[in-house]
Amino acid sequence: MTSESKTATGSQTVARALALLELLGRDGELGVRELGRQLGVAPSIAQRLINTLSEAGFVEKSLGSSKWKIGYKAFQIGSAFLTATDLNAATAPELHLLAEKHQVNSFLGVLRGKDVVYLAAVQSGGPISITNAPGSRTYLHSTALGKALLLDHADDDVHELLGTSPLKQLTKKTKRSTSALLKDLKEGRRLGYVICDEENLDNVFAVGAPVRDASGEIIAALSGAVPRQRLSARAIDELCGMVKNSANRASRRLGSLR
Template identity: 50%
Template sequence: MTAASGKVASPRAAGEKPGGENQSVARALAILDLLAGQPEPLGVREIARRLRLAPSIAQRLIKTLANAGYLEQTDATLRYMIGYKAFHVGSSFVGQSSLHSAVMPELYVLAEQEISGFLGVRRDRSVVYLATVQSAGPVAVNHRPGAQTYLHSTAMGKALLAELSDDEVRMLLAHKPLPKLTERTKVALPQLIAELATVRRLGYATSDQENRQGFFSVGAVVRDVSGAAIAVISGAVPTAGLKQPDRTRIAQLVLSAARNASRKLGAPAARVTAAR
């Protein structure tokens, strides 16, 4: 009962956070998000430390997720990694998407040209990888589906940013300094925004050792029936021995892949062929 009104306050459900969010569910999802981004399995105490949870709470949540198949425990170290059930859930999202059906053949075409192909979408201030097709080239450029990367340093990210106005880009990226990943990474917003004007003119973006030393990539957006950019295709190759004609050829192949996927999705012809 409140002193001011004399009314009985509604008791909040056990484990419910302000705004109707369930604390236990939120913590379990945080564990899944953490492990999804790790190259190696983690132990209970390390998971608890990173998420600032009591080890006993982390243990209960992890055991529940493991029993349901969303986490698996390694035999050698007894640490935990993402389980088959989580993969099943993620795969169902991709499998239900006409985007996936339109893009995957194009990624395989790129791979046949020794270009590793990627499909991604923007989520808030990051690019999320949805699919990867590794080329037969000597150097692997691999990103797991669900992994995230930066907007400002990747060809995928810059192609997506070019779909926004300059003011929208500033609002999206000006909240904190942009990380400098290599000596070539553009971290000044005016410099990045100037480059986006070129991206809009050409219809594709490039990243020349700006996200990862020794790799060149090209990104171009995929459009749906309304003409809106709903995803991005990129192709990446090692820079060793790469000449300017090679860069031009890769750009045209990636742009063609994005246009082909867009046509399959019913994008208006004018939006498929014309740069902004």
């Protein structure tokens, strides 16, 4: 085998291992056959990848099951993204303030490709249960985080990101056209925040606002979510103000003057 062939083979193995980790991070616990099927490889190859990753602590077998899940080492490395950046220090106090003082579930997300990636989620004492684990992905068009991350994008960029097909419908209130989303973004630029009124989950009202760095660029978004049922107009105004103020304080910690 030539050195070029070895390099290609090695790169393929690394790519498959990374894809396997992404599958486990996205779907939770999976068996070897299912991993092989989703990767498009034989179960024997999937098993060899699992064995190598398991020895290094990146995956581990679930108790009482033949399925595999993300291991401590993958979590450790993933967590380094936040601990090594000022973003964590700037936003963590605000996430906990919203959740603990105001009983608002709070989230931090960034734009990666065409998705929102959750970096943090803090559970309040309220009735909404958080299921968005750090590292999981969600939609741009139906979430407060997604809309907030798009606020500085030109209309043409938004069209390019979302495509021309009808957007995925998550609830009966999901806005499925890019033109409807652009109206929300226009209003959001004026107000400094965006809302998601049961567009991603039934009975969940969320507000999102951008987090900016010293250059004024949006590098993340912060959102707060509460039950929609019996939510008064005054409570909505208060929530919008709280989330916007939290995002602005986080931005100022990062050096933003906007």
